[in-house]
Amino acid sequence: MIKYILRRLLVTLITVLGAIIILFIIIQFLPGDPATVMLGPRATPKIIEEVRAKMWLDRPVYIQIFKFLYNIARGDLGTDILNYMPVRRLIFNALPHTIALAVSSILIASIIGIPLGTYAAAYKNSLIDKITGLLSISMIAIPSFLAGVLFLLLFSIYFDWFPAMGGGKEGDILSQLWHLILPAASLALGWIGYIARIMRASVLEEITEDYVRTARSKGLREYTVIFKHVLRGALIPVIAVIGVGFGNLLGGAVITEIIFHRPGLGTLIYNSIQSRNYPIVQGGLIIAVLLYSLVNLMADLSYSLIDPRVRND
Amino acid sequence: MDKKSNSFNKLIFYIKNSRIKRVFTDPLGLLGFLLIFSLLLIAIFAPYITTYSPSDIDIANRLTPPSSNHYFGTDNLGRDVFSRLIFGSRIALTVPLLTISFGIILAIVFGLIAGYSSERIGNIFLIIFDIIKSFPALLFAMTIIALTGSNLFILIIIIGITRFPAYARLIRAQTLRVKNKEYVIAARAIGASVLKIMFKHILPNVIGPIFIQAAMDIPVVITFVAALSFLGLGVPPPTPSWGTMIKTGYSFIRISPWMVIFGGIALIWATLGFTLFGEALRDNLDPRLNRTR
Numbered sequence: 001m002i003k004y005i006l007r008r009l010l011v012t013l014i015t016v017l018g019a020i021i022i023l024f025i026i027i028q029f030l031p032g033d034p035a036t037v038m039l040g041p042r043a044t045p046k047i048i049e050e051v052r053a054k055m056w057l058d059r060p061v062y063i064q065i066f067k068f069l070y071n072i073a074r075g076d077l078g079t080d081i082l083n084y085m086p087v088r089r090l091i092f093n094a095l096p097h098t099i100a101l102a103v104s105s106i107l108i109a110s111i112i113g114i115p116l117g118t119y120a121a122a123y124k125n126s127l128i129d130k131i132t133g134l135l136s137i138s139m140i141a142i143p144s145f146l147a148g149v150l151f152l153l154l155f156s157i158y159f160d161w162f163p164a165m166g167g168g169k170e171g172d173i174l175s176q177l178w179h180l181i182l183p184a185a186s187l188a189l190g191w192i193g194y195i196a197r198i199m200r201a202s203v204l205e206e207i208t209e210d211y212v213r214t215a216r217s218k219g220l221r222e223y224t225v226i227f228k229h230v231l232r233g234a235l236i237p238v239i240a241v242i243g244v245g246f247g248n249l250l251g252g253a254v255i256t257e258i259i260f261h262r263p264g265l266g267t268l269i270y271n272s273i274q275s276r277n278y279p280i281v282q283g284g285l286i287i288a289v290l291l292y293s294l295v296n297l298m299a300d301l302s303y304s305l306i307d308p309r310v311r312n313d
Numbered sequence: 314m315d316k317k318s319n320s321f322n323k324l325i326f327y328i329k330n331s332r333i334k335r336v337f338t339d340p341l342g343l344l345g346f347l348l349i350f351s352l353l354l355i356a357i358f359a360p361y362i363t364t365y366s367p368s369d370i371d372i373a374n375r376l377t378p379p380s381s382n383h384y385f386g387t388d389n390l391g392r393d394v395f396s397r398l399i400f401g402s403r404i405a406l407t408v409p410l411l412t413i414s415f416g417i418i419l420a421i422v423f424g425l426i427a428g429y430s431s432e433r434i435g436n437i438f439l440i441i442f443d444i445i446k447s448f449p450a451l452l453f454a455m456t457i458i459a460l461t462g463s464n465l466f467i468l469i470i471i472i473g474i475t476r477f478p479a480y481a482r483l484i485r486a487q488t489l490r491v492k493n494k495e496y497v498i499a500a501r502a503i504g505a506s507v508l509k510i511m512f513k514h515i516l517p518n519v520i521g522p523i524f525i526q527a528a529m530d531i532p533v534v535i536t537f538v539a540a541l542s543f544l545g546l547g548v549p550p551p552t553p554s555w556g557t558m559i560k561t562g563y564s565f566i567r568i569s570p571w572m573v574i575f576g577g578i579a580l581i582w583a584t585l586g587f588t589l590f591g592e593a594l595r596d597n598l599d600p601r602l603n604r605t606r
Contacts, residue, residue, distance in 0.1 A: 011440060018444040026457060137341070137592070141585040143536040145543055146577050149563050153570050251449045255540050259563070269452060270544065273459040281456055288449045296447070 004304060012297045017069075019289045024068050027282055077283035082275060087283035090268060095287070098257065098264035100176075102249050104184040106242055109191035114238065116192070117199025122226050124204065132196060139193030144252045148186040148259040155182060165261040183260045187252055191245070198241050202234040209233070243299025250292060335597040342593025348586025356402040365393035367400040367553045376569045385575045388561055394572055397553040398579050404554045405583055408469060409534040413527050415473035420480030420523065425511045427481065428488025428519075435485065442478035450475040451540065458546040468547060472537055476530060480523050487519035525598060529591035532584040539580055555580050 052058050056067055071078065077087040120132040156164040162182045169175040206212065207230055215225045254266025261267065265284055272280035336342040355362060365383075371391030379386045385394035427438035454471045461467050491497060492515065500514050541547035542556025543563070550557060555576050562572025 011443065014440055015444050015447045018440070019447055022444065022448075027460070134341075137588060138585060141532060141588040142581055143539060143584060145536075145540050146559065146580055149559060149566070149573050150577055153566055153573055157567060157570070251451045254449070254451055254455075255544065258544065266452070270455065273455060285449070285452055285456060288452055289447055292449055293447050 001304075005301060008297060008300055012293050016290055016293050019293075020069065020072065020286055021065060023282065023285055023289070024065055027278060072286060077286065078279035080277060080280055082277055087279050090280060091265065091283055091287050094263055094265045094268045097262055098250065098253050098266065100180060101183055101187065101253050101257065101262065101264060102246065104180055105188035105191065105253075106246065106249065108184055108188040109195050110238075110242070112188075113192045113195030114199050114235070117196040118203050118226065118231060118234070120196065121200040121203035121207070122222070129200075132200075136193035136196045139189050140197075142189060144187050144190055145255045145259060147189045148183065148256045151182050151186045152259065166263070179260075179262070183256045183262060186259075187249065187256045190252075191249070194245070195238060195242070198238050199234065202237045203230055206230045206234040240299065240302065243295065243302060246295045246299065250288065250295075333598070336590075336593045339593045339597060341589045342597070345586050345589025345591070345593060348582055349590055352402055352406065352583055352586060355399055356406050359399045359403060363393070363396035363399050365396045367392065367397045368551055369393065376565060378569065379571055386569060386571045388558070388572060389565055394558070394575060397558060398555070398575060401553040401555045401558065401579065402583075404548055404552060405535060405538075405579075408465065408538050408548070409531050412469045412472045412534050412538075413476065413530055415469055416477040416530075417480055417523060417527060419473065419477040420484055421516065421520070423477070424481035424484025425488055425515060425519075428485040429492055429507070429511055429515065435489075438485070439482070442481055445474065446478045448475065451537070454537075454541060455544060455546055458541065463541075463546050463549045465548065465552075468538065468541070472534060476534065479530075480526060483522055483526055484519055487522065488515055491515055491518050525591070525595050528587070528594050531591065532587040535580070535583050535587065555583075 049058075056064055059067075075088060077091065079085070080087055080090060116132055116136075120129040123129050152164055156162045163179050164182075166179055203226070207226075212225060212230060215229050216222075220228075253264065254269070256262075257264040257266040258270050265288065269281055269284040269288075272278070272284065337346060369392060371387065373391065374383075374387050375389055375391040377383060377387045377391075383393050383395065385398065388394055388397070423438060423442075427435045427442075430438075450472075454468075454475065457471055458467060497510060497514055500510050505514070538547050539554075539556035539559070542554050543560045545557075545560060547556050548554035559573055559576040559580070562570070562574075562576055566573055
């Protein structure tokens with residue numbers, strides 16, 4: 001087990017390192033020198049030279065990469081080139097909004113998806129099961145950004161029930177929660193279908209176990225059997241899938257944030273791309289890669305605790 | 314009987330007796346197929362269906378609601394939304410198909426090498442696949458396209474690269490499974506070259522599951538392209554694309570919501586069709602891949 005954890009840690013470390021280097025190479029070597037692009041067409045050669053020197057762009061590439069990695073290791077993600085704010089602060093101001101969005105949509109999806117899947121499995125092949133199945137697949141097929149736009153149209157423009165934009169008032173938890181509902185629901189939609197299906201399959205598998213037969217033969221009610229005994233075992237794969245999917249959810253959160261003008265990581269990176277504020281883009285992507293790898297690592301490790309076969313992979 | 318009709322009969326015989334048939338007798342699979350097939354017909358016969366050219370600008374009639382003149386209304390430049398949706402199906406189908414084909418080609422090359430070479434080299438490839446997979450694909454694509462400017466070629470290359478590790482892992486796993494089978498050992502014994510062994514003997518035996526995986530990936534890529542277009546970083550204007558139309562609709566959502574509604578229906582039509590069909594393929598052709606039923 002220790003060996004497995006160490007190997008997984010090492011792979012994650014290499015992955016993150018590799019991702020950062022690739023990111024560096026992409027940003028530095030795409031057409032257009034960052035300094036020239038940032039300063040715009042009217043910059044004089046002298047200013048460009050100065051900025052290049054300041055950004056270490058005149059040094060050899062390998063020194064740039066080492067400097068870059070060294071700075072990241074120290075937690076320095078560079079400085080925003082428009083307002084001279086440390087990129088780290090901008091990112092850590094935005095990050096809680098993104099994490100709140102991702103976590104709350106997983107919560108919504110679980111709260112609806114798990115009972116739905118359990119119910120469908122308990123009444124396998126009934127009309128309700130078939131409707132749930134069709135509903136699940138339809139929810140999976142609807143792109144989350146489209147769900148966002150349609151929810152915005154329906155619930156905040158047509159019915160005017162929810163606010164359309166922003167992340168809520170600073171420091172006002174209620175207002176922030178209020179602003180969270182629509183984006184979280186639109187991001188959760190596909191996951192409701194996904195979780196419901198996995199839950200259904202998992203319950204159906206669990207129901208064939210011996211202990212379930214024992215519980216039934218004791219004369220327990222079907223409701224008690226399913227909700228007290230089966231559910232506990234059936235939840236394990238669902239939790240593992242949620243862990244693995246969390247990274248993808250962060251990706252989907254980006255575009256949902258943009259639609260609802262939420263001040264999260266996605267909006268930050270998107271706006272920085274528009275204003276060609278590359279240090280923020282670079283720093284934001286690094287944090288995104290880091291977050292994604294860490295979540296995947298945790299999901300893998302918890303999965304291996306639950307299912308020992310994974311370790312021997 | 315001439316050769317051609319003979320092989321045609323063979324094909325019919327094959328379809329009748331193979332498990333493919335089950336995909337079409339599965340009601341959801343059939344629904345998926347019909348959705349895709351109708352989309353295909355719409356894309357092919359687009360010029361005969363539409364009543365306007367998709368690029369005709371008519372500023373005097375901008376953002377008009379649906380009417381008998383313009384079935385789905387007009388956009389912010391007075392272009393006919395119905396015609397643009399119909400022509401948009403062409404991009405919606407071709408870009409994902411090209412992207413996934415490119416991803417499969419990459420996966421075949423790297424997956425075969427990773428599977429056929431020594432364990433150490435194979436592991437290095439696995440780490441490379443993991444690195445690519447650990448990139449948040451949408452953010453990554455957004456950044457590169459923002460730097461290079463959006464064009465279809467770059468779009469296809471980038472999304473292809475972000476999708477290929479999943480297929481490559483599958484090909485590697487399959488290659489590991491067959492590389493010590495008798496027929497491969499026999500080929501090696503009679504002195505076949507490595508390339509010949511990989512492409513002639515191993516490839517045909519490992520490629521099957523990739524197509525199912527790829528079919529299931531089509532709706533993902535359609536969504537991905539539409540999402541990028543929605544951000545203004547996908548299909549470059551004035552080419553009619555659904556993502557761009559939804560974006561325009563989003564900008565004018567308070568004045569004219571129908572662009573979002575009709576564009577959304579078109580997008581769901583495609584993703585639902587491919588999802589249903591892909592799942593029917595998987596459930597009926599490769600039960601091993603089945604994890605949710």
